[in-house]
Amino acid sequence: MLMSNYRPLASLAQHVATQPNAPFLHQPFNREWTSYTFSEVDEQSSKMAAALLQLGLEKGDRVAILGKNCAEWIMADLAIMKAGLISVPIYFSAGADTIDYVIEHSEAKAVFVGKLDNYDHVAGVFAGGIKTISFPYPMPACDLRWQDLIAVTPAIEQPYQPSDDDLLSIIYTSGSTGKPKGVMISFGNCQAIGVASAEISGDAYTNADRVVSYLPLAHIAERGLVELTALHSGMQIFFVESLDTFREDICHAEPTVFFAVPRIWLKIQLQVLDKIGPDRFAKLIKIPLVGKLLAKKVRKTLGLHKARVIISGSAPISPDVLKWYHQVGLPISEGWAMSETSCVGTINLPFRVEDIGSIGRPLPGADIKLSEDGEILIRGAFITPGYFKNPEATAETMDGEWLKTGDLGRFRASGALEIIGRVKEQFKTSKGKYVSPVGIESLLSAFPQIEQVCVMGSGLPQPIALVVLAEGIPCNAETLEAIAGEANLKLEAHERLDAVIVCSQPWLIENGLLTPTMKLKRDAIEKCHQPTVDGYQRSANKVDVIYEP
Incomplete structure (x- = not known):
């Protein structure tokens, strides 16, 4: 209308x-x-x-x-x-x-x-x-x-x-x-x-x-x-009664527009793979007729068979997860925005498969540029008037009419924007090298065996990955060593992982390790697992895998 x-x-x-x-x-x-x-x-x-x-x-x-x-x-x-x-x-x-x-x-x-x-x-x-x-x-x-x-x-x-x-x-x-x-x-x-x-x-x-x-x-x-x-x-809004009725309520609504955060997209993917098996799914989806029937069944089972606009946002999502959904006929448009931009920023919509791994292009009315340090700056009529009763924080966040987002980015030749980390999430290793954890986490998140990952390394010789394993998908120390080794092949020398620590408990909103929007609380996660990190003895020429008791 x-x-x-x-x-x-x-x-x-x-x-x-x-x-x-x-x-x-x-x-x-x-x-x-x-x-x-x-x-x-x-x-x-x-x-x-x-x-x-x-x-x-x-x-x-x-x-x-x-x-x-x-x-x-x-x-x-x-x-x-x-x-x-x-x-x-x-x-x-x-x-x-x-x-x-x-x-x-x-x-x-x-x-x-x-x-x-x-x-x-x-x-x-x-x-x-x-x-x-x-x-x-x-x-x-x-x-x-x-x-x-x-x-x-x-x-x-x-x-x-x-x-x-x-x-x-x-x-x-x-x-x-x-x-x-x-x-x-x-x-x-x-x-x-x-x-x-x-x-x-x-x-x-x-x-x-x-x-x-x-x-x-x-x-x-x-x-x-x-x-x-x-x-x-004027579109209709359907609500969900409870977590137990989530799937049923989505199937009842048959949404044409659907939004989820990466944690939920990953959970849904793992549920599908848990029933079929990652290797079997990978084989079946490539068989022309069988693959189409499998993709159709997945969409119908999820209640998303009528969805025409599908969005992921609020946190980074692995490009491999997006490619998996694209295989089953669910092209997810990754978007980026902030509370301070009133939910206006960038999005890969209309969906372009070549832009997977980016956050797309600026929305109408949004001007975006990069600072000399690579920080994303944005301006437009959607920018917040400021923080309530906090003029100091407002002044710190603004550079004239430009909002300093705290995100590090780079533009592709196509004009799509990539997030490569957070200014405040970068850490310095004991070798004096700065590392942005987001890119490493994205590589590890591509493997279905890993449900949650947080890379740390401040003051350490090399980064370490804290991981929570996915339920129902077999994974042992040898598999994790191979996963980390494969990721290391794609990383610069100072970014390569020394160890993978398998955490004994998942990170949840309830235990204070995730925000209400399911983002990592990095400081809390690192503090929680610091004793294991402190007790770690580095091995030479291999990625160590340590299981918390």
């Missing part, structure tokens, strides 16, 4: 005017589906906006949203906008310290609470004197209930009409290092998101398109690629 105003409330009003009874949000609960039309979403969000103002909240006050993705999450976000307030989404996997910090730092006056795995983490919220509003699902009692407020509150008569300078949201980064910073997102930034999305897609998304929302809406990728893009285009 062609439009020039891609701001969320204007987009919703357009859909209500032109297709009020079209389905928009689909929510499963106890294995039954409830659908909400644009008109119903508009009505509920207008009632909740009025309810928020009746609580005494005033323009510019912050309201937190803490819970798993659901229809009410989107409606609460719209209600906050209509009331002239500012949303503060919090990761549903966040620990008590992070939740308390975000609530305190943002000075939130109220919080919507939804489904969580551990309500002990929100004990401080319930005891903190802040108004709590529960979504309509089983959970500990809050001050107010969504369904009660909707039942008795008339819709707001005059929703707030935001300017481009008004803040829509404060998105707290996932905190891979230190305390999370609050990235401010304005309504003007949202307009830039809409323009970029519409131009790259040719405004081809319609209400017939379907997307699944399951990654945290507290992250800018899910917020931009799913919620805001759906509001711009």
